[in-house]
Amino acid sequence: MRLWPFRKQVSAKSRSVALPPLAEAAPADMSRLLRIESDETKALDAARSRLRVMGLSLAVGFALLGARAIDIAVFGPADAAPSQRQTQQATVRGDLFDRTGQVLATTLETHSLYADPSLVWDARETAEALAGVLPDIDVDALTEDLGGRGRFVWVRRNLTPRQRQAVFSLGLPGLGFRMEPRRVYPRGRLASHIVGYTDRDLNGLAGAERAFDGSLLAGDGRPVALSIDMTVQFHVAEVLAASMVEFEANAATGIVMDVHTGEIVSMVSLPDFDPNRPSDATPAGRLNRAAQSVYEMGSTFKAFTVAMALETGTATLESGYDATGPLQIGGYEINDYHAENRRLSLTEVFTHSSNIGSSLIALDVGA
Template identity: 40%
Template sequence: MIRRPLRPLARILSARANGEDPDRIEAEARAARMRARLRAERVQAERRLWLLAVVFLMAFGTVAGRMAVLAASNPQEPENGYSAVHIANQRADIVDAKGRILATNLRTHSLYAQPHLMVDKVAAADGLAKIFPDLDADRLLRDFERRKKFLWIKRSLSPEQQQAVHDLGEPGLLFGPREMRLYPNGAVGAHVLGGTRFGQEGVHAAEVVGVAGVELTYDEFLRDPAQAGMPLELSIDLSVQSAVEQVLAGGMMLMNAKGAAAVLMEANTGQIVALASLPDFDPNQRPRPGPNPADSPIFNRAAQGVYEMGSTFKILTAAMALESGRYGPETIIETKGPLTWGKFRIRDFHDYGPRLSLTEVMVKSSNIGTARIAMDLGVSAQQDFLKSLGFFDPVPVELPAARKAKPLLPPRWSELSAMTISYGHGIAITPLHLATAYATIANGGKRVRPSLVKGAAAPTEADRVISEETSAELRSMLRAVVSRGTASLGEVPGYNVGGKTGTADKPNERGGYHKDKVMATFASIFPAEDPKYVLIVTLDEPEERSGREPRRTAGWTAVPVAAEIIRRIAPLMNMHPLPKEG
């Protein structure tokens, strides 16, 4: 750029020589310089205006485009910050063996508040407290006034509750869609199903996760989208399960028991048709554990409770004796008592005479007889036999609680331990353990693996524990116990029930045993000639009070309850009565 001088000296000198005014020339030069500067500033201003116009056009174009997109889309609530992660809220159904719904999902709504949008917080708090009695109006009001932008009120609502909240007309109370787990049969099968809770949750969805039962065991399967909504099929029969629970509840009340349990199992496969534990609960509103877990409604007495099973163990001692080859059904055993071992004495409930056959030891339920068998066969033989039945490990069934219920074994397995274990004292197992053992005895001698899932594999020859001949002899003994022994009240015409009673004193927390508190158990099979099912019924602290003195033994308490269950459920399972014996 050529800089023009402010005073053009050459022109001034020339103007003086020619008699012209040099100031005029200087003024013209100054004016020309000013015009050039103004032109440059105008060009720069125009460039800035064009650039600003382009920026504004781009900004308004972006806003207009976003508004067009929003106008064309469906209206939605703004998402909360922590719910940005995708939540899979679908969960497959659970059905029984006949395809009937045991657990499913229900579309519902959650209720949350945005206090900064609320018009009348006092009225809203009072209204919500009236709709939901478990909410406190004063506490709600304090929460509303803490300047929170988001506040959960209720995770799930019934349609009636939603309409009542809607009628409050409060713009700061908002609803979010979600699915909740529904158990349409209420408490039926509660300890099998377990229950669920909400996991990760947002305004528009909530994750449903299992907390117990098969809901927990098969949580991943039930939540897996790859399963395309295929239901989980259980071996439970809803009609049978309901009947078992109804009769068990009635028997528990009539026998004045504090708790009860029942297991109905297919003898040939180990599939569980019904499993009940009382008191029970509604999985739609699963309660929290109480101060004493063993008395809590969520405690599964059938699969989790570990108890001494009393004389129900005697048939296992008979099985061990027959398998040894040294005993037969008519082998004579000395039963004169009391039987002394050191400072300990073993007695029978009645004096059965000096000698009984093995069959009569079962029929009359002689402690002395089975103790002598245990002494003869030895500790190692007893341990090996009980281990082969699974009594040293938790039951591998599809219930998390059952897999933690390890049997209680004697710390030092002496000869005295073997003697008391022969009639069910000194070892504690679950009713599910006992059902497994009786199914093994009844089905020809093959150990079953209990299962709650439909179509579980049946045992093979590799699972054999006892011979078919021994199994047949044991079934005959169990039938004799009902037809002419301690379980005579268990007779159900047309179904030829076989079984064994067991009455065990309950351990005292301060040591020793209670004198007036027992666990009464009846382990049964039916029909005895070709067993299809095994039924275990256990009552906790029963007392039959129709006579002058309370009667607590299983023959008076657990046996009639089991008989009524069989009478009710046999027709439901299409079992036709057999012709009368003889």
């Protein structure tokens, strides 16, 4: 055999030796490393999932807190002082109407202002700021209340929408609003004695509000209709007010009744009051003279005397009665205030309101 230079001769034995398999050449712990790498990947994926869930939960929580903060800032906390909780009426108080369907009394939801003294930064400054938008507030008294150790103080109940907005715009800490029902009387002074009024807790205190308190609080909100007619009521009040001015009277009263049914169509007593602000009413204005005062019928009774004589046939319109001088009866002397000093017919007795003639008519009937 010829040998070539620079080339190592390979024997047949060495050619027959095969190379080891590739698998045998890999590290023995490769499969274990792959398993570890797979477990780490799964753990990282699980951690990322937990972080996503936690982040989403935090986002939802902060969103709820933000919504609640806005709700408290706008409407105030639902209950700042449970120990001072004011229980509202569990039932709806019914409305009052006149016979034509006009609303005389109804209930509206209003905002009431309260304070938590523990959250008020400066009692004096807060009281003075509130007095700027609610002028009738007693600054000294409110400062004392806001400086106390309690957790709940009423500042003003039943605010108007404009008053609530003015207080809200101040941005004072420690103040809040609570919704409360308020009894409202759209007709104001008109028929105030008939309608009456309630206290802050909607309990009837006077008039129809008190007389029908049970029916108005029946729980179904059913209204109660009165027999009065507000159109008639207005005209009677107008006439009486003009008469008071004309005759410089201190008071006046008038009643209109349906003679067929006995229903009171109008009842006016002057002076009167505004049932929306009953605390401002004077004793004279609160008195219902048509129902609470006692009067002698006086000359108004002459109508019954004349009617009695005509109905029994004791007299006619042309019957005459001697009114030339006083009449002595039972030791009393009866005179005429505007004496005619002459003989009067029955018609003239009634027209001139003669006390002497009316007494003679009653004597003839046998009263």
